[in-house]
Every structure is written in structure tokens, then in C-alpha cells.
Amino acid sequence: MATAYRQTHDHPKEYFVETDTDTEDSDFDDFVCSDSGKSLDATIFADLEQLFQSQGSEKNDQPGKLLCEVQTEENIAEIFAEIRKEYKPTEAEWRVSNIDERKDHEAASLLDDAFESVSSEVEKSGSIEGCSSCAESVNVLDVSQFKKGQHISMPGKFGTIYQHHAIVCDVKSTSGTKAELELIHFENKDKSIRIRKGIKTYDLKNKQIYLKHYKKQRYDCQLIVSRAETILEDFKMSKFKKYNFLLLNCEHFATWCVNGEEECFQVQGALQMMVDTLTSALGIGSRVVKVVQQLVIMSTDEIAKTISSAIVPEIVLGATAGVYLLYCLAKTAYLKMAYKKNNLCLTCLKITLKEMWLGFLVFSSTSVVQLLIYTFAVPAIGSGVGIPLVVLSVLLSVALKMSVNTFLRVLRNPFGKEKTKLSRPSQLSIADIVAFSYYRLEHVAIVTDILDVNERAQTARVRCIHYGLPKLLAKRQIVEEEFEMNLVNSSWHKFDVDDTTSYACEKRLSRARERVGEKRWSKTNRSDNFCHWAVVPIARWDNYAFEEVNDKEKKNKSVEPFFNKYPGYIAEELRLGDVVDYKETGVLVRKQSKVDQGKNVVEIDLIITSFWKGERKTYTIDLKRDDIHVMYYKPALCISMQDRVERALYWEGRRNRLLWTTNGFIESCILKEEYLDN
Structure with a gap:
């Protein structure tokens, strides 16, 4: 049974060695963990295996499957109880296996000890078995x-x-x-x-x-x-x-x-929202009270004597910060415990802790700054300037706290933060995604060639395509350049990319080279975003045409047709029938690529709406400089791409109330008849 458990969880065989500790009552060798040295009684598991073989044909083998999954003492006890209930073995059968509750717990304890070293090795390698947070x-x-x-x-x-x-x-x-x-x-x-x-x-x-x-x-x-x-x-x-x-x-x-771990992120999100709301409300409330208190002090000397001793706002604000701190500490302990149990990956642990503690830091720092303003600045400059300054500081603190998580999500690496550190140049391959130091910051690029490899010195010359910065204050652009890789003096990492959901190596390189010379860098189009675009395809389900619905079916307005938009970087991503957002939003009815010196130029015709009338607009776009987006709609609600073009051309030069708004015009061009508001 120990062998079955090991095989089910892919534990390396070298972690266990068989010993000659046979006794008079046992014909089996024990298993000893090579790391901890603790033995695992093979007799117990051999007897169970014999029991399953003799009884499994009569019932299902679910208890056997479950025993191969358990990892805790509590679960093993439950499984033994389930086996007794399901198979109802006779006293003679159980006498052969000689299993009682004491041995149940003993086996569970030994099982945990035996695989403790394996779990620690898995954690060290950065391979986490399961994480629901990054789903x-x-x-x-x-x-x-x-x-x-x-x-x-x-x-x-x-x-x-x-x-x-x-x-x-x-x-x-x-x-x-x-x-x-x-x-x-x-x-x-x-x-x-x-x-x-x-x-x-x-x-x-x-x-x-x-x-x-x-x-x-x-x-x-x-x-x-x-x-x-x-x-x-x-x-x-x-x-x-x-x-x-x-x-x-x-x-x-x-x-x-x-x-294997029950989690509800809806409840967790609601709890976090409550914490954020309460801290914001109590924080802002105490600050407003402090302002009122300060203004009263400034206006009336007699009242000031009474008010000046009142420290209620400070108490409320301090208590709020204290409770917030305790919450952050408790959640940190919970997250670290989940990580140690392999229920949370390292990436999610770091991201969650960073967002939480940064939010606490913003709350604490803005509270301290504002209290200093109320206490010292307002009395010095007077209420005429002090009140607007106070209102502005409160609004800025609220905006800053609300934007922290959004800002961190925008800057998040699309490949995640878990990566493999290179120890020798031979670990690197062409079309790999690598991270290295660039202007003293972590930078991501795609490898196009590897030259002059020296395994002994751990050096090589690596050609990469990335969003480069020729000069410190220059405009970033996608370039292909060469870097000296010295693994002794610097750290290089490689991101693990799922080959089953990504482009082949040749396609990755061709896509990356097509964008060389581009100058469209932004916070959402950084070098890591560029590499992710070159490697991971975007599914285009609107290639499929669905049958029309029955007349009895009605439009369900709870299903929103639009679901996302993506930038267009190459002409291949712009297809006839697409809803394109350039200077105006319209339906693409014509496209022609042009070869220009170092430019990726495409001429497009869009059918747009203007004053209830469909009009054709022609644009010449340099995809390496100009921002253009493709709007994606749920294909189940839409007609085919060819039909979109025909509908858009039908509206050219015509007037209709459906063309009053851009959204109404787009829906009239792409949605099925039964989903239009007639």
C-alpha cells in the first residue's frame, strides 16, 4: 500500500529504502525514509492491500483510492472507519490484518513522517501541488x-x-x-x-x-x-x-x-471589502471630527479649553489602525500556514501579502500626515486655506488607497513570479522567456539566439528581443540586441511556459520579430506583456457560426454581448468584420497591408455612425506607433464575420434610429436579429 501511495503522488523511489527488519510475525520489509530515518510498517499496508484484493470485486474500490490520497492522521482515521462501514468485514478477516484504532493512528503518524521530507523537497524546488488563489x-x-x-x-x-x-x-x-x-x-x-x-x-x-x-x-x-x-x-x-x-x-x-482545500474567494473578498470600508469610514470620520475640533478651537477660546483636552478622534483612529494591524498579522499567519501546507503557491503568497501590507502602509502614512496637517498646518495658515487643504488631503488619501491594488495588478507579470534560476548556459533554449537585470531592474525578453557558450566559465552571448531603452530618457522601442550572460556574477531566470497552450518556437520568433521597431510602450504593454503576446495565443471563438435560435426564445438582457478588448499589434490580428476602435469605433470592411521602410502600415476602411447615418472612414495606420484595439463580443449572440461586413455595408449612407449611438450601431451590425432592440 505504501508503494501504491508513492506511485499515486509521484514520489521518487529514492526517498525510501527497504530494510531487513523482518520479524517472526512479518514476511515484509519495512520502508525507511532516507531523510528522517523513521520506519513505515509495511505489514499494515500489505494486509490492507490483501483485504482490498479479496473484497474489492464485491464493491467499488473507492476506499482504496481514498487511502492513496490521504495525508493527515484525521483523514486516515476517517478512511479506516469508512472501510469498516463499506465492506463490513468479518472478525476473522480483521484478525488477519490485526488493525485496530491504535494502529490506525500509528500508521497515520508514520505516513506523515515518511513523506515529510518529500514535501519539504517539493517546496524547495518551488513546485506547489495545488493553489486555488491563482485560478x-x-x-x-x-x-x-x-x-x-x-x-x-x-x-x-x-x-x-x-x-x-x-x-x-x-x-x-x-x-x-x-x-x-x-x-x-x-x-x-x-x-x-x-x-x-x-x-x-x-x-x-x-x-x-x-x-x-x-x-x-x-x-x-x-x-x-x-x-x-x-x-x-x-x-x-x-x-x-x-x-x-x-x-x-x-x-x-x-x-x-x-x-483538496476548501476555499471561498467570494467570502474572502466580502471580508476584505468590509475591512477596507470600515477602516476608510472610521479613518475619514475621525479625521473630519479632528478638523471640526480644530476649527472650534481656532474660533472660540472658551470652548477651546474644553475641546483641546478631547482626544476622541485620535483614539478612534489609533484603535482602527490597531485592529487593522491585527487583521493583517492574522491573515499573514494564515497565508504562510497555507503555503507551508502546499495549499498556496509562492506567487500568490507574495502578491497577497504585498497588496495587504501596502494598503495598511497607505492607511497609516496618510493618517499620520493628515493629523500633522490638522494639528500644526491649519492653525498656522488659517481656516480659509486650511479647510480646502484638509478636504484635498482626505480625497487624495481615499484615491490613493483605492488605486493601490489596481496599480499592483496592472504591473503584475503575466507569466507569474515563479521561475527557474539558470545554473548553466545549456539550460537555456531559443524562444525561451528569460528574466535578467536591466538598468538594475528585472527585465523580461524572448531569446532568439545563443552564441559562444562556455559551460566551464558559465558564460554565453544571448540575443534577445525586448522593449529596450537605448538611453535613460529615450523612448522605449522593441529591439533585438545581444547580452553577455555570466551566471557567476549575475542571475538569469527562465519562465516555465506550458507548451500545450502556447505557440511553437518558430511562431514565437516570427511574431516577436514582426514587432521589432515598435514604439507603443505603456504600463500595459511592457516588455513582459510583449513576450506574453508572442508566446500565448488569444482564442478567437468567433470563427464558429451558430444556428439561429427558435422564435420562442427571447433575448436575455442579463448576458452582455461585449466581453473584452485587445490591442492590435500586427495586421494579422485585424480581420474583416471585427469591431475596431481607432480614432472612432466601427466595423472593419476593408484592409490592405502596405510595405513601408521599417513600418508596419495597414490601410483600413471602417463603417461608423455619424448623426444617425452610416459613413465610411479610411485610415492609414502604422501599427508600430499607433494604438488600435479590437473589440470582442460573445459569439453565441453574434452573426458570422462575413455577415457583419454585409450588414455594415448595408448601413453605409442610410439613416436609422438604431444608428443614434455608437453602441446601437455596433449591435445592429453584429448581433442576431432576435437580440436587437427593435
């Missing part, structure tokens, strides 16, 4: 995206106030924009909320559904379904036997199935 919600645009074992979410009963979560047990059928899914989730039925399995039919035209994309997923799809079915089969004995919208809800269940 991203991906809008489902095509029914072919549904797969068995997925974690999906959708607006709940009361709209977008909350999201309902479920595990896809099976995809029964798909047709057009409709999908018949077998789900395991918390369901309210017969006035009882419990884990249930049921078949639901969803239409992407009328239902907003999201896939949870896990960057670090502990269990594979088959095992996710098995875990969900295990809870379903005996939910009364599981931790999910009683629904609790705060502590054990549908999102807790789904994340537990995927990564």
Missing part, C-alpha cells in the same frame, strides 16, 4: 470548452450578487450553443440544500458561464470527479454534510474537489 475565471464562448472534471461558475439565483459553483461530472451532449452537463454541486431542492448530482442544460446565449482555469491543480480531472462522487455517495459522513453559506458553500466544495 482565473475564463468566459465560456463555445460549448467545446466544456470538459469532464472542470470547475465552473455562473451567476446565482439573485443575478450577479454571487456566483454559483459546480463540478462537471460529465458532458452529455453539445449542440450549437447548448450543452447538457451532468453536475455535482450544492442544490436547493425540497427545502433542503445538499450535495446532489443532476443534469442541466445551458444555452450560452442566455447563460453566462465561466470556467475556473487552475494554473496549479493538485488533482487530475478523473480524480476530481471521483472526489466529488465520494462526497455525493455519503455526504452525511463528510465535512459537507451541512450547507453553510459562509463556511461550507458551493465554492468551498468545488475548490476542495480540485485542490
